[in-house]
Amino acid sequence: YIHYGLMYLNGINPFLNPASTFTSELSPFLVWKQTSTYGPISQLLFIFSAFFVAITPSLGIYIFKLICLLFHILNSYLIWGHLKNSPYKINVTTAYLLSPLLLYEQVTNAHVDVFISTILIILIICLKNYNYLAAIVTAWIGFLIKTLPIVWLPLIFVYLIKQQRWKILFSAIFISVAIIFATSLIALPSVDAWTSLFNPGVKDRVGGSLYSLIKNVLSYKILKLPVTFQATVFSTFKPIIFSIFVISYLIILVKPYLKKTYSATSFSTNIGWITLILFLFAAPWYCSWYSSVLLAIVALNIDSNSKRFVITSILFCSSSTVFYYLLRGIRLYDFLTVLPTLAVIIFWLVRDIQALKKPLKN
Numbered sequence: 267y268i269h270y271g272l273m274y275l276n277g278i279n280p281f282l283n284p285a286s287t288f289t290s291e292l293s294p295f296l297v298w299k300q301t302s303t304y305g306p307i308s309q310l311l312f313i314f315s316a317f318f319v320a321i322t323p324s325l326g327i328y329i330f331k332l333i334c335l336l337f338h339i340l341n342s343y344l345i346w347g348h349l350k351n352s353p354y355k356i357n358v359t360t361a362y363l364l365s366p367l368l369l370y371e372q373v374t375n376a377h378v379d380v381f382i383s384t385i386l387i388i389l390i391i392c393l394k395n396y397n398y399l400a401a402i403v404t405a406w407i408g409f410l411i412k413t414l415p416i417v418w419l420p421l422i423f424v425y426l427i428k429q430q431r432w433k434i435l436f437s438a439i440f441i442s443v444a445i446i447f448a449t450s451l452i453a454l455p456s457v458d459a460w461t462s463l464f465n466p467g468v469k470d471r472v473g474g475s476l477y478s479l480i481k482n483v484l485s486y487k488i489l490k491l492p493v494t495f496q497a498t499v500f501s502t503f504k505p506i507i508f509s510i511f512v513i514s515y516l517i518i519l520v521k522p523y524l525k526k527t528y529s530a531t532s533f534s535t536n537i538g539w540i541t542l543i544l545f546l547f548a549a550p551w552y553c554s555w556y557s558s559v560l561l562a563i564v565a566l567n568i569d570s571n572s573k574r575f576v577i578t579s580i581l582f583c584s585s586s587t588v589f590y591y592l593l594r595g596i597r598l599y600d601f602l603t604v605l606p607t608l609a610v611i612i613f614w615l616v617r618d619i620q621a622l623k624k625p626l627k628n
Contacts, residue, residue, distance in 0.1 A: 269288070270309060271312030279455075281453070281458075285298070285301070292319070292323055300462075304411065306449060306454070307411045311378075311381075330376055339363070344391065348566055349565075359565075362565045368380075378412055382411060383562040385405070394530040398426060402422060403441060406419075410445075424519050473553075475546075475549055475550050514543045514547070518539060521536065535567055538563035538575050541560060554590035558583060578607060578610050585603055
C-alpha cells in the first residue's frame with residue numbers, strides 16, 4: 267500500500283505503472299508487483315502514510331495501521347449508535363470491537379477492508395434512514411476504495427425502483443455518471459487504469475476458493491489424471507461455478523418484486539448474501555480477509571430475522587481465517603475453508619425444499 271503512495275509522491279501513476287517499475291525503501295519487501303488494485307481514495311491514505319517513510323519505513327507502516335485502528339473503532343461506534351434500541355447493543359458492539367478476527371485482519375494486517383466495512387455500515391444506516399442519495403454516494407466512495415461495492419449498486423437501484431423513487435433514481439444516475447467522469451479526469455485517465463482496479467494479476471490464478479479446491483482434487487496424485495484432462499475438466503467446471511453466482515445474484519435482484527413489503531433490513535441482509543456468494547462462487551483467488559466485511563452486516567442485523575445469514579457468515583469468516591493461516595500451503599486446505607460454508611448453505615436449501623413439499627402432501 268505505502269509503496270503505491272510513494273509512487274504517487276514521485277509523480278508515477280500506480281494504476282498505469284506496476285509497483286516493480288519504481289524503487290523505494292520498501293521495494294525489498296514487495297511480493298505483489300503489479301499495478302494498484304485499490305481506488306483513488308485508498309491511494310490518498312497510502313500517500314498520507316508514505317510521507318512518514320522519509321523518517322523511517324516502519325513509521326509509515328505503523329501510521330497506516332493506526333489509521334486502520336481508528337476506522338475499526340469508528341465502525342464499532344457506528345454499530346453502537348445504530349443498535350441504540352437493541353437489547354444486544356453492548357454485547358454486539360463489544361464483540362465487534364474486540365473480535366480477534368477483525369483485529370488481526372483489519373488492524374494488525376492493515377487490510378483496506380476495514381474502510382469497506384465503514385462504507386458498508388454507513389450505506390446500511392443511510393438506507394434505513396431513507397437517505398437514498400447518500401447511500402448511492404457512499405457506495406461509489408466504497409468503489410473508489412476497493413471494487414467490491416460495485417456489486418451492491420444494482421441492488422440499490424432495484425430497491426429505488428421498488429420504492430418508486432423516480433426523482434431520486436434519476437439523481438442517482440446523474441451522480442454516478444458525474445463520479446465516473448470526475449474520476450477519469452483526476453486519477454483514472456484510461457481504460458487500462460480502470461482495468462487495474464479489477465486485479466488483472468489474478469486473472470488466471472486460483473487460491474483459497476472452490477475453484478482451487480476442484481483444481482487441487484483433479485491434480486491429486488492418487489487419481490493419476492492426465493494434465494490435459496485436468497485442464498479440460500477444470501475449464502468446464504469454472505463457468506458452471508460462476509453461473510451459480512450469476513443466477514443467485516439475479517434471484518436476489520428480483521426478490522423485491524416477489525414480496526409486497528421489502529424492508530431496509532431485508533435489503534441489507536441481501537447485500538450480505540450477495541457478497542458472501544460472490545466470495546464463494548465468483549472469486550477464484552480468495553483471501554481470508556475479504557469476508558471480514560460480512561461481520562459488519564452481521565452486527566447491524568443481529569436482532570433481526572436473519573439467523574441464517576448470521577450463522578453462515580460467522581462460519582465462513584471464522585473458517586476462512588483460521589484455516590488460511592494454519593493450513594495455508596498444505597494441499598487441499600480449501601476443503602476446510604470452503605466446504606463447511608457450502609454444507610450449511612445446502613442444509614438451508616434442503617430445509618426450504620422440504621418446507622415447500624409439506625403443503626403439497628397435505
